[in-house]
Amino acid sequence: MVQQARAAATRQQIVRGAAEMFEKSGFEGARLGNIVENAGITKGALYFHFRSKEDLARFIIGEQHRISIASVEAIGREQVSAIEQIVMLCHEMARQIVNDPIVRAGIRITLELSADDQGPADPYLDWINSCEMLATRAVEQGDLRADIDPPRLARFIIGAFTGVQTVSQVLTQRTDLEQRVDDMWGFLLPGIMPATRHQDIARIRRARWVPDDAD
Amino acid sequence: MVQQARAAATRQQIVRGAAEMFEKSGFEGARLGNIVENAGITKGALYFHFRSKEDLARFIIGEQHRISIASVEAIGREQVSAIEQIVMLCHEMARQIVNDPIVRAGIRITLELSADDQGPADPYLDWINSCEMLATRAVEQGDLRADIDPPRLARFIIGAFTGVQTVSQVLTQRTDLEQRVDDMWGFLLPGIMPATRHQDIARIRRARWVPDDAD
Known part of the structure; x- marks a missing residue:
């Protein structure tokens, strides 16, 4: 039991160290030797948990x-x-990027691999599918115009969010990300909501999810 | 003169070969040896024109x-x-990405470097500034709502475009990019234009710039 707990702690230490390295140097730039050094472990311990850099990257994604x-x-x-x-959902994606090194590392690796034609589509498709499901319900609830196509809107929202966070990172190291996501909704909501619901825009823009202990 | 023309041709050959390599393998993954091999030149010829991989990348950007x-x-x-x-402007950015290997290479290198905190802000700022200037005029012309803040709108448009093209690349190798940029304007224009101008939306969405021989 003690050994198991120790192994789990080492594993977590490796993942955290690798995340920092991937976030800082990217997949190509990250070196297993540096990950080992940063995590203060032996190379043997690393190979006990992960076969390769690819394996670590897959685990983080x-x-x-x-x-x-x-x-x-x-x-x-x-x-x-x-x-x-x-x-x-969009503000929670932003919050995770700002606060969680695993999420930041995952995004950097995903964006790097996205530059290849065989880049990973899953992280985008997950968000697009979740957003599409919600957009379909929002049309039913009358909060989105009846002529809005949920799959197209979902793809646009996730695309727009992806680039808004890239530009926020380059220009402000993401310090203005929450404000830029709020701007996005300020520009977008009046165009996709029916005029009869425009009085709700200010309230909808303020919607935030706060994780609690139960989650 | 013949030698100058030959040097210029070699230079162009190197830049084209390097662009293909950067687009395919990214900055970290690109090897000068492969660039030399692909361009069918000697390493000496390459070093006559460019000091390093960094130098080539800077030239392409x-x-x-x-x-x-x-x-x-x-x-x-x-x-x-x-x-x-x-x-x-947005459709022309999309057209260049689809048609010009130098632009695609520049974007891949810029996005890769963007993952670092010291990423290059200039390519984004160029587009944002151009877009802001036009947005200011569009407010004056009554085509944008008077309460629209041009710097914020410009930053959102360039951010949204950046991510829309990333998602289009990952999901369709950019084959649907023009359609996705048109979707973007379909969702965005009704929210940023005053209701009194909404009858112009269909025409505005069709606006395309066609480069001619004079340009």
């Missing part, structure tokens, strides 16, 4: 996936309208 | 900058409203 699915599900349980859940 | 500035200026001379010029 998987962790990021797990974190995002958990937040999508928790936001889906909130007792608010679907359009508010979409706004919550 | 510079070329991309020159191409984008030229199209911004040409679009600025078009006899159409500023909001149409903004739509033209």
